[in-house]
Amino acid sequence: MKPFVLTLKASPVQRLDLSQLLPHLLAGKSIAEIAAIDIATTREKVSVGDVFKVAAGDGDEIRFEGGSERFDGIGRGLQSGRITVNGDVGMEAGRQMSGGALNISGRAGPYAGSCMSGGRMEIGGDAGDFLTAPREGEMQGMTGGMLVVRGSTGERPGDRLRRGTIVIEGHTGNCPGSRMIAGTLVVLGRCGAHPGFLMKRGTIALARPPVLGATFVDSGQFASSFPGIFSRLLQNESRGAAKLFRGSLRRFSGDMAALGKGEIYVPA
Amino acid sequence: MRPMIKNGIRIDESFAEAFPMRGTALLITAPNRRWARQAAVTMTGFATSVIGCGAEAGIDCDVDARETPDGRPGVRVLLFAMSSDELQKQVVNRVGQCVLTSPGSACFSDLVAEDHLKVGDSLRYFGDGWQISKKFDDRHFWRVPVMDGEFLCEGVTGLTKGAVGGGNLLIMGADHEKTLRAAEAAADAMNGVRDVVLPFPGGIVRSGSKVGSKYKVMFASTNDAYCPSLRGQVNTALEDDIGCVLEIVIDGLTEAAIADAMRAGIAAIVKLGPRAGARRIGAGNYGGKLGPFHFHLKDLLP
Known part of the structure; x- marks a missing residue:
């Protein structure tokens, strides 16, 4: 199966809305039909053919050769298939995706993976603020799936994470x-202030924790199969995360200013 | 019945008659092999026959720590019952009373199937609101706080409606010592087959039963045709050179697994020979009208 390949011709002159470019929407379309898809976000008209050289495929995969921080909404609503970007992307990459795989080799803007509910997303570089977070008025952030960021992220990743x-x-x-509701967040690098601020439930594991807030209470160390299981489940996703869960861990419970049934694991 | 002879052992031209059951497999892990075995032995205790125990259960095999979900030594157990509802009740009761309570234990599904039984989904309520749900891909785990740390239990386990119960071998020998030796050899060989358990003590049952009784309250009673002490008094199935009969009953997740186990058992008895072990191998049936699965001994010879 040959993927659709969209090769960037030149740096785009405006922000682009690439959310129409999903495998199930492109299936069966000709090159001319794909080239005519409107991706403009201003009054200046821009279509796929203006920005990309399109090579038709027959599979459920789309590959972008070249990226830009102006590529917004890439993989938004992805249900199945695969999207690969060799380059950077803008905001809301993979927002509300429910299945399939989205791989970004470069950096991602804010709200990457926002409200995703399934599938797997990987960002090779850094990600902006509000990774997986809900947009205005939404009650939950990410509700399922797997997201790996090889680089660093901005503020409040995993805001209102549910699963x-x-x-x-x-x-x-x-x-x-x-404001985590549940789910699991692992951070291997340095971590800013107030991890788990107002979290209700869920698990945060920090390899290099800062001083935790006063509303997280020390639960000490105890025997559990949970870290061992997650170590094995994460082995293929992130060896660093697997290693963190293999080590001996200490649990802090909180945020006692909210429901207080969440937990932060730190190396003991 | 015309006997076949293998290595001097008479093999009846007979068949074992078996019945459809509901079955499931669980993987129990613990900090070390001793406590994994302990939890498994306890939860499969008093599970020899559905007639009096509600379930038939046993240990299938040990599982190496490298192959368990949490990287600790494990034991695979199989449970069988006549209905899905009864199996559901037995699984929750046995895991709840025997595995949840065992130091350091965790419990996982070890059967992939379309239908499911609740395990952690029921036992989580022991956590009194402090239980934690963890999902990863399509697996769902419950973490229940207990006094030695946490009991971790998978939410559901697979349920197969294609399980088979009641595969059996009748092992007949000159005296008790030789017959038991042959039965032990057969049970050891059959325990090496995956997806089957031998629910009776050590895999062996000495009190095989027939359907019905002279007493109204009894559904089953002693299999007088195979009792050596009743030769001459009843229509016996035993020749003069037989002084003891032992039976091995097999429950399996599939029909093929039972056939494999019976084949392994017969091979072990035949290999032992009639001087040290059994003189005759038979199988129990009800004329072939009650159970849909027939395991003919002639098809299972080494």
């Missing part, structure tokens, strides 16, 4: 896992 697993191999800004 699913996020692994950040680099550093993160302030308040990772803020």
Whole structure:
């Protein structure tokens, strides 16, 4: 199966809305039909053919050769198939995706993986603020799936996380896992202030924790199969995360200013 | 019945008659092999026959720590019952009373199937609100706080409606010592077959039963045709050179697994020979009208 290949001709002159370019929407379309898809976000008209050289495929995969921080909404609503970007992307990459795989080799803007409910997303470089977070008025962030960031993220990754697993191999800004409802967030690099701020439930694991807030209470060390299981489940996703869960861990419970049934694991 | 002879052992031209059952497999892990075995032995205790125990259960095999979900030594157990509802009740009761309570234990599904039984989905309520749900891909785990740390239990386990119960071998020998030796050899060989358990003590049952009784309250009673002490008094199935009969009953997740186990058992008895072990191998049936699965001994010879 040959993927659709969209090769960037030149740096785009405006922000682009690439959310129409999903495998199930392109299936059966000719090159001319794909080239005519409107991706403009201003009054200046821009279509796929203006920005990309299109090579038709027959599979359920789309490959972008070349990226830009102006590529917004890439993989938004992805249901199945695969999207690969060799380059950077803008905001809301993989927002509300429910299945399939989205791989970005470069950096991603804010709200990457926002409200994703399934599938697997990987960002090779850094990600902006509000990774997986809900947009205005939405009550939940990510509700399922797997998201791995090889680089670092901005502030509040995993905001209102409900279910699913996020692994950040680099550093993160302030308040990772803020308002978490459940789910799992792993940070291997340095972590900003107030991890788990107002979290209700869920698990945060920090390899290099900052001083935790006073509303997280020390639960000490205890025997559990849970870290061993997640170590094995994460082995293929992130060796660093697997290693963190293999080691001996200490649990802090909180945020006692909210429901208080969440937990932060730190190396003992 | 015309006997076949293998290595001097008479093999009846007979068949084992078996019945459809509902079955499931669980993987129990613990900090070390001793406590994994302990939890498995306890939860499969008093599970020899559905007639009096509600379930038939046993240990299938040990599982190496490298192959368990949490990287600790494990034991695979199989449970069988006549209905899905009864199996559901037995699984929750046995895991709840025997595995949840065992130090350091965790419990996982070990059967992939379309139908499911609740395990952690029921036992989580022991956590009194402190239980934690963890999902990863399509697997769902419950973490229940207990006094030695946490009991981790998978939410559901697979349920197969294609399980088979009641595969059997009748092992007949000159005296008790030789017959038991042959039965032990057969049970050891059959325990090496995956997806089957031998629910009776050590895999062996000495009190085989027939359907019905002279007493109204009894559904089953002693199999007088195979009792050596009743030769001459009843229509016996035993020749003069037989002084003891032992039976091995097999429950399996599939029909093929039972056939494999019976084949392994017969091979072990035949290999032992009639001087040290059994003189005759038979199988129990009800004329072939009650159970849909027939395992003919002639098809299972080494």
